[in-house]
Amino acid sequence: MTAHRVNAPRRFVRVALALGPMFAIHLALFAIPFVEFTLWSAVLMLAVSRFIGLGVTAGFHRCLTHGAFKTSRWFRFLLVAAGCAALQKGPLWWVAQHRLHHKHSDTDSDPHSPVTGNFFHAHFGWLFTTDPTLADARIVRDLAKYPELVWLERLWVIPGVLLALACYALLGWTGLIYGYCLTAVLVLHVTFAVNSVAHVFGRRRFDTNDGSRNNAALGILALGEGWHNNHHRAPHSARHGFAWYEYDETYLFIRVLSRFGVVWDVKVPPAELTRPLASPLSRG
Numbered sequence: 647m648t649a650h651r652v653n654a655p656r657r658f659v660r661v662a663l664a665l666g667p668m669f670a671i672h673l674a675l676f677a678i679p680f681v682e683f684t685l686w687s688a689v690l691m692l693a694v695s696r697f698i699g700l701g702v703t704a705g706f707h708r709c710l711t712h713g714a715f716k717t718s719r720w721f722r723f724l725l726v727a728a729g730c731a732a733l734q735k736g737p738l739w740w741v742a743q744h745r746l747h748h749k750h751s752d753t754d755s756d757p758h759s760p761v762t763g764n765f766f767h768a769h770f771g772w773l774f775t776t777d778p779t780l781a782d783a784r785i786v787r788d789l790a791k792y793p794e795l796v797w798l799e800r801l802w803v804i805p806g807v808l809l810a811l812a813c814y815a816l817l818g819w820t821g822l823i824y825g826y827c828l829t830a831v832l833v834l835h836v837t838f839a840v841n842s843v844a845h846v847f848g849r850r851r852f853d854t855n856d857g858s859r860n861n862a863a864l865g866i867l868a869l870g871e872g873w874h875n876n877h878h879r880a881p882h883s884a885r886h887g888f889a890w891y892e893y894d895e896t897y898l899f900i901r902v903l904s905r906f907g908v909v910w911d912v913k914v915p916p917a918e919l920t921r922p923l924a925s926p927l928s929r930g
């Protein structure tokens with residue numbers, strides 16, 4: 647996973663293989679005019695969006711990247727496998743990019759900044775300007791010692807294929823196209839929007855050393871991840887919505903899991919960190 651230069655044709659193949667599944671689900675949307683949308687398609691979309699969405703937000707992001715709560719290895723595996731089904735590439739790669747984002751937020755070393763690059767670079771262009779098969783292994787050394795996570799990193803496409811097949815088995819083409827492909831595309835762009843939109847549009851409660859914003863629409867759509875200025879203020883917090891009106895579905899999910907003893911040591915920020923317009927916080 648260590649970054650190094652590769653020649654142009656090899657790089658093209660690497661990029662095509664790495665981003666192929668993302669392209670495939672976008673291409674599948676051309677089938678929409680030919681496939682009927684039913685009430686059950688909508689129900690399946692809701693269920694799949696929560697399954698893969700929480701896999702990314704609670705699994706990839708709050709658990710793996712920031713260690714916001716503790717859980718057993720088997721439950722972490724399930725959560726991260728659900729995140730893999732969102733087809734946002736492997737968990738170690740995802741975590742490496744996101745840790746770099748926090749370390750170098752909105753500087754030239756940030757993989758996806760709309761402040762130093764343009765909006766489209768931050769949204770998805772960055773996937774093409776770097777080699778998406780490579781990331782700095784040193785930044786995820788704490789996770790690379792777990793064989794189950796390395797296995798998911800190598801075979802990240804498998805959970806997505808299995809979920810797509812399950813959707814097809816449940817509802818046929820409407821299950822596959824709407825239940826899986828359209829849902830995965832929507833979840834993908836909502837995740838990307840946290841990198842692009844939530845560093846440009848929204849309110850800044852805290853004077854953090856970056857352009858992060860709290861964006862209410864993304865707060866709801868991204869299951870709580872849109873309270874992004876709060877998140878940059880207290881990156882290790884399991885809770886991103888600090889105020890009662892900041893709906894944070896991922897935190898609600900974590901609290902339910904905690905109630906049942908599935909997760910524990912759930913981190914929440916101390917009161918002085920959630921008080922608005924305090925002094926800038928060092929980045930985590």
Ligand SMILES: [Zn+2]
Binds near residue numbers: 751841
């Ligand atoms: Zn950010």
Ligand SMILES: [Zn+2]
Binds near residue numbers: 711744748881
């Ligand atoms: Zn983060």
